[in-house]
Each structure stands twice: as structure tokens, then as C-alpha cells.
Amino acid sequence: MKKNYGPVYVAPLTGWLVVFFAIPISIIVYYSFLKKGFNGGVMHEFSLDAFRALYNPTIFKIAFNTFWIACASTAVMVALAIPASYFMARSRHKNLYMLLVIVPFWTNFLIRVYAWMAILGNNGILNSTLISMGLMHEHIQFLYNTNAVILVTVYTYLPFAILPLYSTIEKFDFSLVEAARDLGATKFTATVRVLLPNIRGGITTAVLFTFIPAFGNYAVPQIIGGSDSYMLGNVIARELTVTRNWPLASSISMALTALTTLGVLLFMRLNRSSMESARESATSAPVKTPQSGTGATA
Amino acid sequence: MKGSHVAITGVEKYFGDFHALKSVSVDIKKGEFYSLLGPSGCGKTTLLRIIAGFEDPSSGAVLLDGQNVVPVPANKRPVNTVFQSYALFPHLTVFENVAFPLRLRKMENAAVKTKVQEFLELVKLPKEGKKLPAQLSGGQRQRVAIARALINEPSVLLLDEPLSALDAKLRQHMLIELDAIHDKIGITFIYVTHDQQEALSVSDRVAVMNEGEVVQVGTPFEIYESPSDPFVAHFIGETNYIGGTVTEVIGDKHAKVDFPDIGSLFVYQDKPLAVGDKVKVTIRPEKIRISSDKPSALGDQMNLLEGGVDELIYSGFQSKFFVRVSERATFRVFRQHVKFFMDEKAINWKDRVFIWWNDNDGYVVEVEKP
Numbered sequence: 043m044k045k046n047y048g049p050v051y052v053a054p055l056t057g058w059l060v061v062f063f064a065i066p067i068s069i070i071v072y073y074s075f076l077k078k079g080f081n082g083g084v085m086h087e088f089s090l091d092a093f094r095a096l097y098n099p100t101i102f103k104i105a106f107n108t109f110w111i112a113c114a115s116t117a118v119m120v121a122l123a124i125p126a127s128y129f130m131a132r133s134r135h136k137n138l139y140m141l142l143v144i145v146p147f148w149t150n151f152l153i154r155v156y157a158w159m160a161i162l163g164n165n166g167i168l169n170s171t172l173i174s175m176g177l178m179h180e181h182i183q184f185l186y187n188t189n190a191v192i193l194v195t196v197y198t199y200l201p202f203a204i205l206p207l208y209s210t211i212e213k214f215d216f217s218l219v220e221a222a223r224d225l226g227a228t229k230f231t232a233t234v235r236v237l238l239p240n241i242r243g244g245i246t247t248a249v250l251f252t253f254i255p256a257f258g259n260y261a262v263p264q265i266i267g268g269s270d271s272y273m274l275g276n277v278i279a280r281e282l283t284v285t286r287n288w289p290l291a292s293s294i295s296m297a298l299t300a301l302t303t304l305g306v307l308l309f310m311r312l313n314r315s316s317m318e319s320a321r322e323s324a325t326s327a328p329v330k331t332p333q334s335g336t337g338a339t340a
Numbered sequence: 341m342k343g344s345h346v347a348i349t350g351v352e353k354y355f356g357d358f359h360a361l362k363s364v365s366v367d368i369k370k371g372e373f374y375s376l377l378g379p380s381g382c383g384k385t386t387l388l389r390i391i392a393g394f395e396d397p398s399s400g401a402v403l404l405d406g407q408n409v410v411p412v413p414a415n416k417r418p419v420n421t422v423f424q425s426y427a428l429f430p431h432l433t434v435f436e437n438v439a440f441p442l443r444l445r446k447m448e449n450a451a452v453k454t455k456v457q458e459f460l461e462l463v464k465l466p467k468e469g470k471k472l473p474a475q476l477s478g479g480q481r482q483r484v485a486i487a488r489a490l491i492n493e494p495s496v497l498l499l500d501e502p503l504s505a506l507d508a509k510l511r512q513h514m515l516i517e518l519d520a521i522h523d524k525i526g527i528t529f530i531y532v533t534h535d536q537q538e539a540l541s542v543s544d545r546v547a548v549m550n551e552g553e554v555v556q557v558g559t560p561f562e563i564y565e566s567p568s569d570p571f572v573a574h575f576i577g578e579t580n581y582i583g584g585t586v587t588e589v590i591g592d593k594h595a596k597v598d599f600p601d602i603g604s605l606f607v608y609q610d611k612p613l614a615v616g617d618k619v620k621v622t623i624r625p626e627k628i629r630i631s632s633d634k635p636s637a638l639g640d641q642m643n644l645l646e647g648g649v650d651e652l653i654y655s656g657f658q659s660k661f662f663v664r665v666s667e668r669a670t671f672r673v674f675r676q677h678v679k680f681f682m683d684e685k686a687i688n689w690k691d692r693v694f695i696w697w698n699d700n701d702g703y704v705v706e707v708e709k710p
Contacts, residue, residue, distance in 0.1 A: 220394055221427035223414045225441040225492060235440075239431040 067299075074292035082286030092289035096297060101277070105301070108273040111188060112257040115195040119252045120245060122196070123203035127244075128237075130204075131212040140208070143201050151198065155265050158194050159185065162266075186268030194266045195256050202255070203248040210244025246313055250306060257302050274298050343371040343528035344404045344418065344495035346391065351400030353386055353552075360386045361397070362552040368530065368545075373522050375531045375539040378549035379575065384532045387549075388498050391530065392421050404496065420489040421498040425505070426481045428473040434460070434484050435469035441492045459487040462521065479510045486521065496528045503538060515542055536576045540564060548572050565624075566610065566703055573622040573705050580623040580671050581705075586613050594641060594699050597621065601669040606641040607702035620706040625672040627701040630661055632687055634694050641699035645671070649691050661687065663695055671695060 074092050077085040095101075130139040146154060161167045162184035169181040184190055218240065222232035238245070260275030267273070274294060281291035346368040353361035361383045368374045376384040389395040391402055393414030401408045409417055428437050435456055436443075442452045460466050463483035473481055482502060489497055499518075503511045519542045522529050533539050539546050540560040547557045548571070555569045567573035573581055584599035595609045597619055607621050629635070638644060647665035661673045673695055675687075687693055 215425070215427065217423055217425055217427040218429060220414075221421070221423055221429075222440070223394075224392060224419075224421045225488065226415045226444045228415060231444065236429055240429075242431075 070292045070295050073288055074296050076289050078287050078289050082288065084288050089289070092287075092293035095287075095290050096293055101294070104272055104274055104277055105297070107188075107271065108257060108259075108275075109301075111191055111195070111259070111263075111271060111273060112253055115192050115199070115256045116249055116253040118192065118196045119200050119203040120207075120248050123200060123207050123248055124241075124245070127204050127207035127211050130208050131214070132216075136212070143204050143208075147201070152261060152265075154198070155194060155262060158190075158197070158266060162190060162193075185266060186271075188267070188271040191259075191263050191267040191271040191273075194262050195259060198262065199252045199255055202251040206247035206251060207241065207244040210241045210247075214241055242313070246310070249309065253309075254302055254306070257305075258298060342493075342495060342526050345370045345406070346374075346496055346528060346530070347401075347403040347406075348387070348391070349401050349403065351387065351390060351397045351402065353383070353390065353395065354398045360552055361390075363400070364549075364552070364554055365400075366547050366554060366557065368528060371526050371528055373519070373529045373531065373542055373544045375533060375543040375546045376549055377533055377536060377539040377546050377575075379534055381551075382549040383552040384534075384549050385500060388421075388500055388530065388532045391496070392419055392498055393417050418492075418494050419496045419498060420492055420494040421500060422482075422485045422489045422502045424501045426473075426485040428481055428484055428488070430473055432472075433469065434465065434471050434473065434476070437473065437484055438469075438488045438491055440488065455491060456487075459491045462490070462524070463487045464517075478506050479514060482506065482514060486518075490521075490525065494527065496530060497525075499529065499531045501533055502531075504533075504535070511538070518542060540576070548575065550575070567622060567705055570620060570705055578625055578672060580625060580628075581620065582623070582669070583618065583620045586615050586617045586619060589613055589615060590641075595704075597702075599669075601666040602645070605643045605702060606699035607704055608700045609704065611704060611707055613704070613707065614709070616710045618708040618710065619704050621702045622705050623671075623697060623702050625660070626674040626676070628671065628673040628695050628697045630663070630673045630675055630687065630693055630695050632685060632691055632693050635696055638696060639698075642696055643699065643702070644694060644696040646692065646694050647671070649687060649689055649693055652687070652689050659687075661693070663693055665695075 073084055075088055075090070077087045077089040077091060079085050130136055130143075133139060159166065163169070164181045164183065164185075166184070168184065172178055173181065214237065218236050219232045222236040223229070227235065258275055259273050260279060263271050263273045263276055264279070267276075275298075278291050278294050278298070281287045281294065346366075348364055348366045348368075351361055351364045352359075364383070364387060366374075376387060378384045386395060390397050393409070393412065397410060402410055404418065409419075428434075429440065432440070438456045438459055439452050442455060447455075456469070457466065460469060463486050465480060465483050465487070468476065468480060468484075473484065476484065482505075485502070502518075503514050506514060515538060518529075522542075531539070531543065540563070543560055545557060545559055546563050547554045548563060548569075549555065550571045556563060556567065556572045558566075558568075563572060564576055567576065570581065573579055582599050582602065584597040584602075584605075586595050587598045587604065588596040589609070590596060590606070593609055595607055595613045596604055597607050598604050599621075605621075607619070613619065635644070645663075645665045647663040647670075649661055650664045650670060651660075651662040653660040656677075658674050658676050661675065663671045663673055665671060
């Protein structure tokens with residue numbers, strides 16, 4: 043009999059996930075149910091204080107802000123990434139463009155965020171150029187607001203939208219668009235009714251890959267944002283380091299994780315059901331969804 | 341006839357430096373089943389894409405019933421295409437695939453249902469509407485593609501190598517059905533293929549293309565029996581293609597030609613020949629008779645040669661013989677097995693054989709005046 047090496051193969055990954063994911067998460071869960079220590083830290087005593095503290099208009103407002111910034115950034119990223127990936131996939135210089143998308147990753151993330159300060163700052167490149175061109179006399183406050191956070195978030199995570207979309211569009215059979223055109227569709231209709239449904243998988247991945255990091259954003263609002271663009275990540279950091287309320291930091295983290303998971307599940311569910319309804323769009327009779335088995339009958 | 345008259349006049353197409361179509365002109369009658377036949381890279385698909393509106397010609401015009409459609413975008417032309425890869429929408433059911441053009445026109449739901457059902461019945465798939473394309477066999481997908489292309493009631497249907505993905509048996513079957521659909525619908529069919537059998541069996545007329553040019557247009561019979569070009573003679577079917585010099589003109593129908601390494605043979609003369617002309621002649625292998633016994637009482641102008649069987653390929657309904665008549669000349673000969681082969685005298689490898697054929701069966705393709 044053949045020996046089953048499966049457990050051996052997955053052991054390193056399992057070990058990694060246990061040490062760096064399962065254990066830390068468990069610690070956070072555990073801490074969230076404890077009392078805050080007097081000098082920071084925790085007292086190992088059960089308490090729901092940290093969760094009660096979540097029920098607070100400020101936290102709600104920040105959670106809403108976080109959600110809004112993440113949604114807006116994701117929408118902008120996907121909207122930019124679809125045409126960009128389309129262009130890349132159809133170009134003769136695919137690999138060059140791919141390289142250009144990846145190149146920014148060779149520089150440290152924080153340095154790239156600080157570079158935006160050099161561009162958008164009051165004495166930054168953009169303001170001084172506009173002033174020297176005589177287009178305006180006073181500088182514009184670009185930094186430290188929600189728009190700046192969205193802009194830089196889009197910049198940071200855009201490749202995560204482009205990569206999955208590119209690989210999906212590259213595999214797309216463009217004769218389908220030709221067929222749609224042939225059958226009477228305008229370029230726009232062909233794109234909406236044929237291209238988009240068929241690159242759905244890529245769009246889903248792009249949304250997930252960008253929404254999740256954007257939702258847990260910390261460094262960008264910390265450096266670029268202002269009081270109106272405070273995000274949950276920043277609250278966690280504050281509770282952990284400044285206020286030193288570790289149980290609260292833990293409970294917010296849990297809430298963030300729960301919200302993200304919920305959002306992702308909801309998104310995937312909506313996605314699936316809308317795909318099914320699109321497929322059946324007008325066959326008014328109730329139809330059983332064909333299952334994956336191929337019922338090829340000649 | 342519901343179809344359109346299609347006229348292609350002086351169409352040129354360049355892709356960069358590549359000259360894909362060289363002043364192509366063809367005239368396709370209303371309701372005709374017209375084939376563009378040629379090897380890959382001959383420009384036939386490019387021409388089809390120009391008619392469909394996916395490519396613009398570099399110059400020249402495409403006239404549908406006398407009106408130039410070059411400036412008309414693909415979605416506004418009364419022309420629909422059956423794609424080589426079918427290009428069915430994988431995210432839609434068979435029903436919705438066929439309904440796609442109707443939905444674009446915002447046709448009423450009830451009308452869509454009746455019409456789609458009608459066309460699914462036309463292609464003999466009345467019950468497959470709820471399946472996804474991935475759940476169909478190759479032949480069924482092909483039918484869906486045809487139904488979808490026809491439902492807009494185009495005046496011209498373009499078919500881009502539609503059967504190339506099917507196996508040989510199914511291809512035969514679909515070909516017959518395509519022909520039946522053509523008879524029923526009566527619109528103009530333009531059929532692109534590299535398979536001469538397909539083109540010959542269903543077309544009213546065939547345009548043979550090579551290297552961006554139309555080299556011959558004619559009925560399948562004309563293309564096969566009287567190729568006007570050495571390329572056509574070679575591309576359509578198998579043949580014996582030999583060159584020689586005219587030594588005698590016999591009446592206005594025949595000539596005697598001397599072929600080096602072979603000897604003097606009678607050929608059919610359909611173009612004016614004179615003594616001394618250099619000619620290229622095609623003799624179809626199925627027109628040559630073969631036997632190990634010398635035939636008795638041959639007509640005056642029968643051609644008779646003797647040789648050895650170099651190679652012999654048995655393929656059930658027929659055998660192919662490669663008969664060497666001299667050091668440098670071999671003839672291909674096909675013999676149909678019209679009788680149970682035990683009844684015929686068997687011809688074996690290396691046997692001495694006689695081959696003979698009619699004076700009418702040597703057809704002059706090319707003439708070069710001295």
C-alpha cells in the first residue's frame with residue numbers, strides 16, 4: 043500500500059499557522075474577556091467591560107468611517123484595475139506592464155507612503171508646482187483628510203486588484219465579445235453583458251484582496267489621515283500603546299475581524315446568488331440550477 | 341430568396357507589412373452556399389472578418405445588395421457569424437445564448453420564448469435550453485451557435501470553419517444538416533474552410549484562395565475537374581501532375597503531348613494549343629484503371645502505360661497504388677473495391693501492372709507558349 047504523506051506535506055504550514063495565527067488570535071480572544079490592568083497589561087479576571095466599551099458612539103462613528111473608506115477605496119481600485127488589466131492583457135508588452143505594476147513593491151511600504159507626503163504636503167511638489175505655474179496663490183490642504191487616505195490606500199493596494207483581474211482577463215476568450223458585437227451589441231453592452239460576467243471570479247478576488255487590507259488599514263491613516271479619517275486600526279494602536287487598555291484593543295480587534303469575515307461571507311453569498319439569477323435571467327419557469335456534472339448526450 | 345447579394349470589390353488588407361488580401365473580388369449571389377477554401381494563412385478568415393465587420397479593409401468595398409457596408413459597425417450589419425470556437429457565452433444557458441440578440445432588442449418575453457424554441461427546434465435541440473454550454477457535446481454546441489447566429493434573421497450567415505472541432509463522422513452529419521438548414525432558410529451562406537471535402541460537398545460555388553488571392557471560382561465540379569491553376573489542381577484532391585510538350589493537335593478536342601520519362605499521351609484540349617507549347621497536365625488517380633493483365637481492345641486514343649507497384653495502401657473501400665512507370669515517374673492510381681476483393685484479381689506489392697485512361701481525362705492546367 044502507498045504511504046500517505048499528506049500530513050507530512052502540510053505540517054510546516056500547519057505549524058506556521060498555529061504559532062503565528064491560531065495562538066495570537068487565541069490570546070487576543072482571551073485578553074478581550076479580561077480586566078484592564080492598572081498599569082497597562084491585563085488582570086486575569088473575567089470581565090465583559092471591553093465589550094461594553096465597544097457600545098459607544100465614537101467607536102461606531104470610527105467603525106462607520108473605516109467601512110466607508112474601505113468601500114470607497116475598493117470601489118476606486120476595482121474601477122481602475124478593470125480597464126488597466128484589460129489594456130495589459132491585450133497589449134503586446136504584457137510582461138513589461140506586469141513588471142511596472144510590481145516594481146513599487148521593491149520599495150518599503152512606509153517609504154512610499156511618506157513619499158506621498160512629499161508630493162501632497164503644503165510645501166510639497168504638487169502645491170509648489172501649482173503655485174509656480176500661477177494657477178493659485180495659496181497652497182491647498184491636500185493631506186490629513188479622508189480623500190488623502192483613500193488616494194494613498196488606492197495607490198498602495200491597487201496591484202492587489204490588478205493581479206487577479208489581469209490573470210482572469212488574460213484567459214478570457216475575446217471572441218465572445220466579437221460574438222456579442224456580431225449579434226447586435228454595442229461595445230458598451232458587450233462589455234457589461236459578456237466581459238464582466240465572465241471575469242466575475244477575478245472581480246471577486248480583487249474586491250476581497252483590496253477590501254480586507256483596506257478595512258484593517260493602520261499606517262496610511264496614521265501618516266496621511268486627519269481626525270475625520272481615523273480608522274479602527276488606529277484606535278486599536280492607541281488603546282494598545284497610549285491608553286494601554288489591552289482588553290479594549292483586543293475586543294476592537296475581534297470586532298474588526300468579525301466584521302471583515304461577515305462582510306466577506308455576505309459578499310460571496312450575494313455574488314453567488316446574483317450569478318445564478320443572471321444565468322437564468324429570463325427563463326421565467328422555475329429552473330433547477332444545473333450542477334457541475336456534464337450531461338453530454340450526443 | 342431572403343438572402344443578400346454580396347459583392348467584394350478590390351479588397352486589400354495589410355497587417356503591418358503583411359499583405360493578407362491582394363485585391364480580392366468575389367460576387368456571391370442571393371441565397372448561395374458559397375465557400376472560401378484555402379490553406380491556413382490564405383486570407384479566407386480575414387475576408388470573412390471583413391464581411392462581418394471585425395476588420396476594416398485597407399481599401400476596397402463590401403457591398404450588401406449594392407450598398408457599401410464598410411463604414412457600418414459589426415453590430416449594425418445584417419450579417420451573423422458562426423465562430424470556429426462557437427464563442428457561446430459560458431455564463432448563460434443555451435436558451436439565453438440563443439435569446440441574446442433578442443434581449444438586446446428588448447423583445448417581449450413571450451415572443452422571445454416562442455422564437456428561441458423555434459430556432460432550437462430548427463437545430464434539433466428543443467430540450468437543451470436549460471443547460472449550460474459546458475454541459476453540451478461539441479456537436480450540440482455547434483448547433484446552439486448556429487441557432488444563435490440565425491435568430492436575428494440575418495441576410496448573410498458567415499461560418500468560420502464551423503466543423504473543424506468535430507470528429508469526422510459528426511462532421512459529415514453536421515454538413516448534411518447545414519445544407520438542410522440552408523435549403524430551409526434560404527439566406528446566403530459564406531462558408532470558410534480549409535477542408536476541400538467539406539467545401540466540395542455542400543457548396544453551390546467555391547472560391548479557392550491562396551496567399552491572399554482568389555485563384556479560382558467555380559462549382560465544385562469545375563474546381564475539381566478543370567482546375568485553372570496548378571495550386572488548385574494540387575490543393576483539391578489528389579492528382580498526378582506532369583509537364584510535357586505538345587507534339588500534335590488532334591481536332592479541336594485533343595492533343596498529343598510528349599512527357600519526358602513517360603512517353604506520349606493523349607490529353608483533353610479545352611484551351612487553344614499549338615505544337616511546341618509546354619503544358620502542365622493533371623490526371624486524377626480515380627480515372628486511371630489498373631490491372632495485372634494487359635487490357636485488350638482499347639480505343640484509339642486510350643493512354644496505356646506499364647509499370648511496377650512501388651507502394652500500395654489498402655483503405656477498405658479503395659486501394660491506392662503508386663505505380664512506377666520509369667526511373668523518375670510514378671502515377672497514383674485509385675481502385676474502388678466495387679466487388680468483394682476475393683473476386684478481383686489481387687495486385688500485390690512489386691507486381692507488374694498496366695494502367696490506362698481516357699484521352700479526356702488528362703486536363704491541361706497551364707500552357708506556356710514557346
